[in-house]
Amino acid sequence: MKLLLIDHEDSFTYNLAHLLSSFGKLEVKNYYDVKESTVKKSDIIIFSPGPGKPLDYPISLEIYEKFKTKKKIIGICLGFQLIANGEGGIISKQEKIFHGYQTYIRTNNKSLRFPNNHMYQVGRYHSLKLKEPFDSSTMHITMRCEETNVAMCLESHTNDICGLQFHPDSFLTPNGKQFISKIIQFKK
Amino acid sequence: MNNSAILKTLLASDKDIIIYRNSEKNNFELYTDFIEKINLNINNLDKFLNKLDKFKAKKKYDCYIGFFGYELLCKNLNLIVNKDKHAFPEGVFFRPQTKIVIDSKIDIFTKSKLDLIKSLKTLKNSKNISKNKIKVSPSVENYEKIFNKFKKNIKAGETYQIKIAQKYSNKKDLDIAKLFFQLMKKNLSPESFCIRTKEFNVISCSPENLFKVKGNKIVTSPIAGTVSRKKIKSTKQARQFFENNQKEDKEHNMIVDLERNDLSRITKPSSVKIQKLKFVQKYQYIYHNVSDISGTLHEKVKLSQIVKAMMPGGSVIGCPKINTLKLLNKEEKEPRRIYTGSFGYFRSIKDMSFNIIIRSILNFNNNNEVFVASGVILDSTAKNEYHENFLKAKSLLDLLK
Numbered sequence: 001m002k003l004l005l006i007d008h009e010d011s012f013t014y015n016l017a018h019l020l021s022s023f024g025k026l027e028v029k030n031y032y033d034v035k036e037s038t039v040k041k042s043d044i045i046i047f048s049p050g051p052g053k054p055l056d057y058p059i060s061l062e063i064y065e066k067f068k069t070k071k072k073i074i075g076i077c078l079g080f081q082l083i084a085n086g087e088g089g090i091i092s093k094q095e096k097i098f099h100g101y102q103t104y105i106r107t108n109n110k111s112l113r114f115p116n117n118h119m120y121q122v123g124r125y126h127s128l129k130l131k132e133p134f135d136s137s138t139m140h141i142t143m144r145c146e147e148t149n150v151a152m153c154l155e156s157h158t159n160d161i162c163g164l165q166f167h168p169d170s171f172l173t174p175n176g177k178q179f180i181s182k183i184i185q186f187k188k
Numbered sequence: 189m190n191n192s193a194i195l196k197t198l199l200a201s202d203k204d205i206i207i208y209r210n211s212e213k214n215n216f217e218l219y220t221d222f223i224e225k226i227n228l229n230i231n232n233l234d235k236f237l238n239k240l241d242k243f244k245a246k247k248k249y250d251c252y253i254g255f256f257g258y259e260l261l262c263k264n265l266n267l268i269v270n271k272d273k274h275a276f277p278e279g280v281f282f283r284p285q286t287k288i289v290i291d292s293k294i295d296i297f298t299k300s301k302l303d304l305i306k307s308l309k310t311l312k313n314s315k316n317i318s319k320n321k322i323k324v325s326p327s328v329e330n331y332e333k334i335f336n337k338f339k340k341n342i343k344a345g346e347t348y349q350i351k352i353a354q355k356y357s358n359k360k361d362l363d364i365a366k367l368f369f370q371l372m373k374k375n376l377s378p379e380s381f382c383i384r385t386k387e388f389n390v391i392s393c394s395p396e397n398l399f400k401v402k403g404n405k406i407v408t409s410p411i412a413g414t415v416s417r418k419k420i421k422s423t424k425q426a427r428q429f430f431e432n433n434q435k436e437d438k439e440h441n442m443i444v445d446l447e448r449n450d451l452s453r454i455t456k457p458s459s460v461k462i463q464k465l466k467f468v469q470k471y472q473y474i475y476h477n478v479s480d481i482s483g484t485l486h487e488k489v490k491l492s493q494i495v496k497a498m499m500p501g502g503s504v505i506g507c508p509k510i511n512t513l514k515l516l517n518k519e520e521k522e523p524r525r526i527y528t529g530s531f532g533y534f535r536s537i538k539d540m541s542f543n544i545i546i547r548s549i550l551n552f553n554n555n556n557e558v559f560v561a562s563g564v565i566l567d568s569t570a571k572n573e574y575h576e577n578f579l580k581a582k583s584l585l586d587l588l589k
Contacts, residue, residue: 011445011446013449014450014453015445018457018458018460050508051345052344052346093344097343097566099442100348100437100438100442101441102441125348125445126345128344128345171441171444171448
């Protein structure tokens with residue numbers, strides 16, 4: 001299996017790369033020099049975390065739009081927000097900023113990849129959040145922050161797409177690999 | 189001449205020397221008789237690093253020892269930096285032929301003891317430049333402007349943590365070796381070093397190691413979290429302070445993940461481990477919160493890859509590194525030169541150590557400069573951080589009085 005990790009020059013990308021590398025042949029490319037031919041050859045596209053907002057990365061948004069029905073897509077943090085943006089969601093500032101926080105999140109019954117009503121402890125690095133109401137016929141919010149109720153996971157019911165607002169790659173997320181493993185093993 | 193007399197004469201001479209603290213052995217190592225001096229710039233950096241890949245020190249005194257400056261490290265990441273009006277060397281490495289271990293007894297390892305003794309004739313003549321008031325840059329007003337700009341950048345997610353540097357400077361002639369040992373008596377930091385050359389001088393009591401390589405193992409020990417010993421009286425209390433202080437704790441978490449990331453660029457998958465999470469170290473005026481993180485290097489790793497992945501050290505810059513450096517270089521007007529660069533030695537690709545150059549005096553062009561930095565925190569004010577910086581600089585500013 002070929003995995004392509006699109007790096008938005010984050011300082012957490014390679015933590016994610018180490019998690020991903022046990023699932024197949026991983027290639028890491030900077031967002032500004034990804035070639036479409038590389039994307040086409042990959043089985044899974046992963047959008048990395050990164051600074052700023054989705055609109056700062058038009059090339060990544062374009063790749064998402066082109067391949068969202070064709071490939072398995074995973075987004076982490078900014079990657080989650082890129083997916084949300086690609087599905088018509090708005091990314092906005094939040095009251096409390098979560099940089100380096102460990103918090104609890106809970107799954108709901110819309111999740112296809114994770115057990116219902118399950119609590120996880122996760123590490124978080126984000127200033128921005130998905131603004132709600134978020135209306136999408138195909139994409140569902142399947143995890144939320146216990147404290148603020150902010151969206152923590154987006155799952156598609158029609159395509160093979162899943163985004164996580166938190167960091168499975170952080171040392172603040174115990175057993176972070178299980179999240180990646182469940183997403184990768186999921187079959188539509 | 190016995191060893192102790194040789195050392196004494198050497199310290200009083202005007203010969204180029206480098207002294208580096210060896211905290212594992214609790215002594216100092218002095219290097220001199222340099223047969224090579226390489227001035228680095230962005231055009232010869234890769235060539236130099238590639239040459240070192242094949243280098244293996246055979247004698248006890250043999251190594252390359254020196255520093256990579258901040259501006260060079262930024263250029264190495266393709267970032268634009270401010271131009272230095274006075275053309276300070278962006279990086280310099282020396283290859284010594286003499287090493288003197290300064291411990292309860294003094295050991296000399298040298299190619300030729302006779303040559304060493306012969307070279308000690310020139311005595312230093314003091315210039316006696318009258319001391320001058322200490323200047324600070326940026327001013328409180330400008331610091332506040334930058335601080336508030338960066339607050340907005342944090343709220344917009346463009347940086348998660350950013351540290352603004354401040355420069356204290358004055359003019360005073362310094363007896364480098366004497367001042368260095370004077371400083372060591374008061375503030376013996378694990379990564380202390382001093383460089384004495386005709387062109388420039390450095391005295392540093394850096395507490396922070398950026399990485400050590402032994403065999404195929406690499407270890408980094410980032411510091412994130414500082415508290416004054418005026419407020420806190422014991423290591424145990426400091427431990428509690430760091431645990432209960434949300435801001436310090438979250439900042440530290442971020443740096444741990446950043447360093448895990450940087451190590452992951454050059455190490456085998458799943459080999460990166462947090463060895464020791466959040467332990468306290470005590471210094472003259474402050475306590476620090478430190479972690480140890482390690483990894484197993486890729487078999488064919490090159491020095492250029494290690495430098496690119498690890499430098500400049502993230503704990504003194506902020507996170508994510510690239511965008512934070514871009515924001516800093518846009519707002520800061522003073523070239524950082526050695527500050528937040530890295531000093532260390534290289535004996536082979538399996539034996540090297542580099543620190544982060546902080547808590548340092550650079551003496552260059554008749555000017556002494558000390559940089560300090562502190563993080564922009566949403567619920568802190570510019571004035572608070574401005575004064576916090578002074579505390580970090582204090583043990584060095586004492587020397588410039």
